[in-house]
Amino acid sequence: MYENVVRASMQRAIDVLSSDMSSIRTGRATPGLVDGLSVSVYGGTQKLTLRELASITCPDTQMIIIDPWDKSIFGDIKQGILAANVGFNPSISSKGGPASGGDGEVLRIVLPPMTSEDREKYVKLLSGKLENARVVVRQVRGDTMHSIKKAFEEKTTSEDEKFAHEKKLQEVTDEYVQKIDQMGEKKKLELLQI
Secondary structure, eight states: OOHHHHHHHHHHHHHHHHHHHHTSOOSSOOGGGTTTOEEEETTTTEEEEHHHHEEEEEEETTEEEEEESSGGGHHHHHHHHHHTTSSOOOEEEESSOGGGTSOOEEEEEEOOOOOHHHHHHHHHHHHHHHHHHHHHHHHHHHHHHHHHHHHHHTTSSOHHHHHHHHHHHHHHHHHHHHHHHHHHHHHHHHHHOO
16 A cells, blocks of 8 residues: 555655766757756756757767757756856867868867866765765655554554565665665766766
8 A cells, every 4th residue: 555655755866866876967969958957048047958958969078069959049058057057168179070061060078087086076976966866765765654653553553564564664674774875876886987
């Protein structure tokens, strides 16, 4: 009776963690490094994320290309990236180089190589995000455990059902904590890979 609700709540913690982890730089260019950045556009009248304003691609491991759908907001996007203070310095350049006949402009971000200090900083950041996800999973477990005990005290479940629910709850909790740990190990390997 509790399992589906518990799984859904714990899966939300995994989804949030996955989204958070995609914004942690690993030395490789990925759209996730910038697509969630907020940018004030149209004279500050709207605040939108980069993914809502442009297509974001990574032609190689060191470059991110941002191609705004509305070319009038190049300056706003560049200022938004600089204001986010994530260590990226975008430059405006032509889409296909001089031979393309100037068919448009894009923002290019060339990622600087990560230093060992950067890697250590990101591993620390990752550890914090992983612990936050574990805390959420444990909170779901605690709240559900309280509900199970309350149902037993109100005599709506038997003692056997109470123990069965508690056992299943612990199994599901362990499963999700293990998922978090596996996600963390994979990301940590990416971070430490040179």
